[in-house]
Amino acid sequence: MRVPKLDLRRLGFLSVLLDVGRMRAFARRSEIGLVAAGFIVGITSGLAVSLMSWISSGLHQLVFGIGDDQRLSSTDFGADRTVLLAPILGGLVLGLVLFILQRWRKRPIVDPIEANALHGGRLSLTDSIIVAVQNLISNGFGASVGLEAGYTQLASGFASKIGVLLQLRRSDLRTLLGCGAAGAIAAAFNAPLTGAFYAFELIIGSYTIVSLTPVVVSALVANIVAQNLSSGDFTIDVGSFGSVMTADYPPALLLGALCAAMGILIMKGVSLTEEVARKSAIPSVLRPALGGIVVGLLAIVSPQVLSAGHGALHLNLSHETTIPMLIGLLLLKSVASAVSIGSGFRGGLFFASLFMGALLGKLFAYSAPYIFASATLTPVIYAVVGMSALAVAVIGGPLTMTFLALEITGDFPITVLVLAAVITSSLVVRTTFGYSFATWRFHLRGESIRSAHDVGWIRNLTVNRLMRTDVRTARSDLTLEAFRQEFPLGSTQRVVIVDKDNRYIGLVQVHDVYANPTEEKAETSLTSFVRLGNDFLQPTMNAKQAVSLFDKTESDALAVVNNLVERRVIGLLTEAHTLRRYSEELDRRRREASGEI
Structure with missing residues (x-):
């Protein structure tokens, strides 16, 4: 058929x-x-x-x-030593993966x-x-x-x-x-x-x-x-709420500032752990296992430090917890998260920051009545505020964390309160620290980016792409008369001077040579007109770096050399062309963002 x-x-x-x-x-x-x-x-x-x-x-x-x-973090393991051994075993397995990647995929x-x-x-x-x-x-x-x-x-x-x-x-x-x-x-x-x-x-x-x-x-x-x-496993139940009063905003703002300080400490803790591990003689493939030992020991004290903390968050939101227990758990989770990330375990701090923020919020709830007599919020509301405020300190995204509070509570007045706290937290972090967790790690690696704004096009707009390669060059031992014969007035604006080994020496403006009186002493040489001997561009520089060098040298053109050692001239770039191409690309990005192209 x-x-x-x-x-x-x-x-x-x-x-x-x-x-x-x-x-x-x-x-x-x-x-x-x-x-x-x-x-x-x-x-x-x-x-x-x-x-x-x-x-x-x-x-x-x-x-x-x-x-x-x-849920792992809300399970009572009693005397079971699995909580100690499992993170160590996980560290060994991850170390084996890292060992393979070091030889197979090095980028x-x-x-x-x-x-x-x-x-x-x-x-x-x-x-x-x-x-x-x-x-x-x-x-x-x-x-x-x-x-x-x-x-x-x-x-x-x-x-x-x-x-x-x-x-x-x-x-x-x-x-x-x-x-x-x-x-x-x-x-x-x-x-x-x-x-x-x-x-x-x-x-x-x-x-x-x-x-x-x-x-x-x-x-x-x-x-x-x-x-x-x-089947709805990705929900966070925070229970019922009371009303939000105007007097509740000052405590929320203070909690936002405290969360910012806590977030900075967490980020510093991660970078400190990484630095200690990097400076030690411990091979990178063994660091996760050592981190697993620390996490395992902390988990014996409280299994709530394990994994992201979904179960522990629900447990602490739905039960009354003493102040010493809140302080202890906050410290344990902070150390466990910093050690886990710093020792080489792969993961994020998104949910961990929500959990720690909830702990900090409930802890703040116990002290708020002594600082603000008119405060009316319940501990669970402070927990929601703390969740969002600490998460925005670590992860960033004030509106992201505000909408998270709205979607997990369904209460608009609480969302406005959270917005005030996260703005405070974000402002404190940006003015005192300047980075979120992701961009802070970029900074530690030597990257200058502070957000996902598209700056890659600037790096792609390199000197190699912008320069012209038809460069007029002359030997440094050329006489003035020979130079005038080879480069008549009007034939070119500038000439690149090289030595006998074709190494870059500097630039000569042709009109400067012709402006020199012919009756001057015969010993006047071409090198006396050379300038910008130590100022030149390299092909890997981007347009922004080139413009900065034009600004510094106050020159309208610069030679391009292949590298700092050979200094072989491969091109010439003018400031006018660089700025024009830079402006064109900026306009293109603007039109892309507005949907014009």
Whole structure:
């Protein structure tokens, strides 16, 4: 029996999705096409989050022997020493993975923020899968890290791969990468608005009308997929609330400032741990196991330090806790998180900062009546305020954390209170420290980026791309008369002077030589007109660095040499051309952001 051939033209919109070529044209030429791509990214993000959550839960059950209805950080293990041994074993497994990667894949792994800031949204899917596996090992064996880093990395990796296959423009690819991160956070927290603004504030770096629809669509779709697959496992129940009074705002502002200080201490603690480990003689592949020993010892004191802390957060929100226990748990979790990240476990501090913020908020609730006599908030409201304020100090994204509070409480007055606290926290961190956790780690690596704003195009606009290669050169031992014969007035503005080995010596303005009276002493040489002998450009410099050097030397042109050792002249660049190309690129980015192109 003959099977009829499938005619894609009869399938309407589905034919576009099934035909890569048509989908590519649809996504590049139409805003609706980009929304369709965001829809697909939302599906992949929801599936990625659900799969990672399922694997993590399975590892917890396998390694720690807990039930499928139990949370690791809220389980009472009694005298069971599994809590000590599991993080150590996880550190050894992760060390083996690192050992293999050191020999197989030596290039540094780029995260979504760095990909959007420097690489135009291009993110390796292979590297993203590697990060997700490392994150699962770390979290699955009890290291004090969350899965949010793996969620966003994997979802963004799939999004970038889809965007590259569709051959999207740089701005559209960056937006699609944001769609992946938005879907991941939305699915992880059952919070589409939180996911969308996480993408705008932390991954894309800006909000535009063009990016709004695909990002929100991706967040909504990912949330629906995850909820259907995971049966509502990504919710945070904070109970009921009382009313919010005007007098409650001063305590919230103070709590925001305290959370900022706590966030800075956590970030400093992570960097200090990394520095100590780096300066020690301990091989990098053994550091996670040593970190696992510390985490295991802390877990013996309180299993609530294990993993991200979902169970522990619910436990502390729903039960009354003494002040000494809150202080002790806050210190234990802080140390466990700093040691876990600093020793090489892979993961993020998103949920850990929410948990620690809730502890700090409840602790603050006990002292608030003594400082503010008119304070009326309950400890659980302070916990919600503390969650968002500490998370914004560590992660960044004031609106992201505000919408998270709205979506987990459903109470608008509390959300306004949270907004006041997170703005305070963000302001204190930016003015006193200047970085979020992600950008602080970039700073430690020598990167100057402070957000996901697209600065990669500036780095791609290099001197090598801007310079002209038809350079007029002359030997330094040339006489003035010979120079005048070879370079008549009007033939060129400037000549690059080189020595007998073709090494750069400096620049000579042709009109300066002709302005020299012919009756001067015969011993006047060409080298007397040479200037900018130690000022030149290199091909790897970007336009911004070139403009800075033009400014410093007060010159309208500079020679380009191949390197500092050989100093062989390979080109010439003028300030006017550099500024014109720089302005053109700036205008192009502006038009991309406004949707004009």
